[in-house]
Amino acid sequence: MKRSLQVILPPIVLFAIVIAAWHFAVIGWEIKPYLVPKPMRVWETTIANWRELLGAFGLTAAAASCGFLASLLIGTVIACVFSQSSLIRRSCYPYAIFWQTVPIVAIAPLIVVWFGTGFHSVVLVAFLISLFPIITNGTNGMIAIDSDLLDLFGLYRATRWQVLWKLRLPHSVPFLVTGARTSSGLSVVGAIVGEFFAGNLTGRYGLGYVIYQAQSQVKTDRLFAGMIFSAVLGLAIFGLSTVIGSTVLNRWSDPTGSETSRR
Amino acid sequence: MATDGDEYKLSVQARGVAMQFASGQTVVRDVDLTVRRGELVSLVGPSGCGKSTLLRMIAGLLSPTSGKLSVSVGSTDDSRTAFVFQDSNLLPWRNVFDNIRLPLELRGLPMSEQRAAAESSLSLIGLKPADAVKRPRMLSGGMRMRVSLARALVTRPALLLLDEPFAALDDLLRQQLNEELLRIWRQQGWTGIFVTHNVAEAVFLSQRVLVMSQSPGRIMAEIAVPFGASREPELRSTAEFAKLTGEVSRCLREVGR
Secondary structure, three states: OOHHHHHHHHHHHHHHHHHHHHHOOOHHOOOOOOOOOOOOEEEEEEEEHHHHHHHHHHHHHHHHHHHHHHHHHHHHHHHHHOOHHHHHHHHHHHHHHHHHHHHHHHHHHHHHHHHHHHHHHHHHHHHHHHHHHHHHHHHHHHHOOOOHHHHHHHHHHOHHHHHHHHHHHHHHHHHHHHHHHHHHHHHHHHHHHHHHHHHHOOOOOOOHHHHHHHHHHOOHHHHHHHHHHHHHHHHHHHHOOOOOOOOHHHHHOOOOOOOOHOO | HEEEEEEEEEEEEEEEEEEEEEOOOEEEEEEEEEOOOOOOOEOOOOOOOOHHHHHHHHHOOOOOOEEEEEEEOOOOOOOOOOOOOHHHOOOOOOOOHHHHHHHHHEEEEHHHHHHHHHHHHHHHOOOOOHHHHHHHHHHHHHHHHHHHHHHHHHHOOOEEEEEEOOOOOOHHHHHHHHHEEEEEHHHHHOOEEEOOOOOOHHHHHOOOOEEEOOOEEOOOOOOOOOOOOOOOOHHHHHHHHHHHHHHHHHHHHHHOO
């Protein structure tokens, strides 16, 4: 009890200090509300619009999740293909790296031109930004295999398919978990950036559109509310993927998932 | 017809075998080697002399760049060669049982046969049924090596190749596993080639000890071990045993110069 208090208390105190400093800074320096609204104003806007914001949160979460899951699936398949030949890797890797260095903000408008606005385009942006970590981590996990293990499979005349299915793919699981953790955070960035450009749907919109709209109408309190919800979404998805990832890892190398308690 | 009889007994024969890597480095040179069926032979030599490379060539994992190497394991399918690696080389995502049955799974045997063979291999190697569901991470080094041995034996190999399997274990555990390996060999009668740099282990296990020179390795000496197939742990403290290990050590020192 005392220990958990020691963990929880300091960040709460810091939070209170920051909010108080924000409040008094706005009053003291007479900062205009359209630049920095008072914390209380942000809170009121959030409460007043909670239903709308929660709907936007849900839509962005759905877009990020769809994009992330698609990147996990397709990225793993691409990693499987890459693992099959160094010629394929050598041909494709420069482009994969090039792909990573192109800022997603630069691609999003093109996606709108090609696929129009709407949920599917937002998902596509989230997918594209989360794809790369899955491909690199997955490929590493599939090729960084001890040569003795490959010899073992070779000795028993394993087919290429058996090596992939029974050795490379399970071997890459911890690598994919690491990649997925990075990708899950990126998928939220992708979804919100996607919504800046492609999220203006009739009636339904996500957090990116809320932020974009608030910015153009100089409703800074609303902008802050959108930012807070985005931060919560990023945190939630990252936390969820970390929990799922460590569960998967535990099951991967321990059947009971409770090795420590058995010792 | 006498030669035919000899041919029949022959298991591994190498004549002038050499191995040169793509880098131009010659690892093994002019190796002549004969291992008769049912024999357990040790191969000792300084580290880096190409013992493992030679073993891998016999396993068919590498092809010699020159010379002639024939391996006849006495059955129609040549897949009856098994290999025990220096590291236990177990798949961490599979439990003990699933690791042991892997070779049979890769061969596409029905599950019932895989299960029966894995269970008998498990008990042969002295593991309890309760160990079958454990993951490699939960096992000690000695236990992992046992599982690795059980996986090699599950195919009922005719030729068993062991590449310093007990090198990472402490001496007591090593001796214990040597005794068990010998017991299983007597029971099953496979042909074995055991690579090691531990002289006592080589003498205790085998009928012949082959000494390899420094790289590029070739076989420089052969020392016959006159003890019977059945060997008690006490053998290690006899004078004859000490004399033989002394002789092998002297050979090793000579080739090391």
